[in-house]
Amino acid sequence: MEQEYKITSKNLDFYYGSVKALQSISLNFQLHQATALIGPSGCGKSTFLRCLNRMNDLIPGIRVEGEICMDGENIYKPSVDVVRLRSRIGMVFQKPNPFPKTIFENVAYGLKVNGVKDKNLIAERVEKSLRSGALWDEVKDRLHDSALSLSGGQQQRLCIARALAVEPEVLLMDEPCSALDPIATQKIEELIHELKDKYTIIIVTHNMQQAARVSDVTAFFYMGKLIEAGETDTMFTRPRLKTTEDYITGRFG
Amino acid sequence: MIFSQRQKDRFMSYFFFIVATASIAVLFMIMLFLFMEGIPIFQKISPKDFLFGEYWYPTDEPPDFGIFPLIFSSLAVTFLSALISIPLGVLTAIYLAEIATYRFREIVKPIVELLASLPSVVIGFFGMVVVAPFLQETFDIATGLNLFNAALMLAFMSVPTICSISEDAIYSVPVSLKEASLALGATSLDTIVRVTIPASISGISTAIILGMSRAIGETMVVLMVAGGAAMVPGSLFDPVRPLPASIAAEMAEAPYRGDHYYALFATGIVLFVFTFSFNLIADYISNKYRQVGEATL
């Protein structure tokens, strides 16, 4: 059974200075499944997501206790190469953040910094990633235009393609649709569905319907604690706890 | 007559506007008087001979007013000092904006500002009494007051300009871009070289141009440590006489409204044109290539 889990988190505590932002989070993520993290603003779901690829390391004055393992290896061990870790775990951010470079250069970036020099290989991977990001048809004729000329939804799909180009094993998505309109959101959700087969996806979202639509497992965070986690269908139809039910049905927020 | 509040408000807004044009007025007056007092020299000598003449012997009989050696000296000193100040300034800026801890940053930034505030005459004095003898002994040269010494001292005067403007530019690159790069498995260095610097390159270029503009116009340092020889230098350790040094050193002796006086004002025009165009280029770059902000939605 253990093997099935791609990432496991055990008794994870997280502090900003003296403030405890996460309390004893234990949560496992299965290989090739999509897990949604839901909860009200400030509940710690984004903080938790950023613990998974050690993005929080960038903030001064933070402290992490407990462990997060990927393929059985604790990613907070001192010997872990954070740079290597991050190339294995892709991340998509809340706001689209393409580099002020061309579309092609954006996708090729991750390959180049990871030491890929072969031009043909890069071109091949860029095309493949843009196809996986469901953006290829829209941009194939203007790969060398600035990425900033794309629409918001296209930019976000570009960011997804950019993350995929490095061939990560896990994809973290931090409210990837919160800055997009409904049509762009729908495209991204379809994309997540397709990507699930190949990647382990963890997505933070504010939007209940989105969680219900895209995820296999849902975890509900509240005030820095993991309240309840389980199969998405069960969570949305028969949650075990009253708090979860109240949140899902919109009785508080 | 009693004014209503409204009239008073309106009147004051015109007043503020007029005061705000004072800077332009001063700039205009500077140009006007430079030209008024400088142009008459061209009745004696053609602009071409003035700019490209190789001999500057303003007090000989007949005098020679060729400022080419002075222009060359100025450019040489500025270029050489830029070779030192650009790496030093930009690297320090990167360090401060991207790598330094908060505490270290709070210490180094004031140091850079204090360096900027050192009076130029003190830096010139330091170059004369400390650096010059040191250079003379170490390299066994005729004089320590030379091109290299002046460039070194000027570099420390332009580093603060380059550093603080670059730092602002680098610091204002959105965090989201840096995070995106790191999340793709780029190292911090990759991120700095491939994302942060390209995104802030217009600010860094502006900083470099303004730093060089400061170096070319700086007077006391070159007056005191450049050595003062009005000739085209043959080596790093030859004494030189940049434009500002020539003006400052000779103005006191130049007879009022004589040819020498006019020639010095004309030298001032050349110097002004240099710094003015540096500033216009800097302004153009910073406006044209406005820094990219958060991805626009």
Next chain:
Amino acid sequence: MKSYAVESTGNNYIRLRKKLTQSFCFMLFRISALINGLALAVIVYFILANGWKAINWTFLTQPPMDSMTKGGIFPCIIGTLFLCIGAMVVAFPIGVFSGIYINEYAKPGRILRIIRLGISNLAGVPSVVFGLFGLAFFVIYLKMGVSILAGALTLGAMSLPVIIGSTEEALKAVPDTYREASLGLGATKLQTIFRVVVPAAMPGILTGGILGISRAAGETAPIMFTAAVFSSPKLPESVFDEIMALPYHIYVLATAGTEIETTRPLQYGTALVLIAMVLGMNLTAIILRSRLRKKMRQI
């Protein structure tokens, strides 16, 4: 499982090299930052170590004696103070009003752009060109002669951009809610500016004033042709008198005096007094501003 193991061994060499490159580069960045600190420290150290011996009560309160080889620098200190005060009397109000126009009244557009261009170009004018301008305009054209007035006006013109810049920054830091609250209570724009915005920005504006004074105090080239003389038998009695000043005194003693070697202690002493004044003022301004920024961040 995919073949990560294979991939990662192939990459190990690259990763190690990258890590080393990064450490090396970061070291380079750090050294650059240290060089700046070192430069400041070395300059201040040499002036301090050689200058403090010259400093005593006589040095600070007496005029030079024995054709400049002995005695003090009292007239220079007074002269520099007069020039700074004079420059601020001219530049401070103009600078502050300009800042107010730019931040409170001006709308983005061509006029504002031209004004800004004027200010940034004024800031870039070489100090010796200011000297030429002062000579041609104030000294000769307006017939002020070589005088405190001409020098102060020249220095004032030169420190204008510093004061405008600081004023603008200080006004920008005042939260818009202050303005809205005041306007919402029925105050006019003018009342809002003078009773709410300017008082809130005052520490920042004063910081600009201090920076302006310190810039004026240290400059030599602009006063060379407009105000300063090497030696003056008496203290100035009116604004039309010529004057001695610290920076010019250093320059002349170090380069043109008859006894350059004998007066070296005096040169160091004068330099020490000048940098003590200038660095002192700047340090005050820096501390004031950093306190101010912290306070603003809390709002």
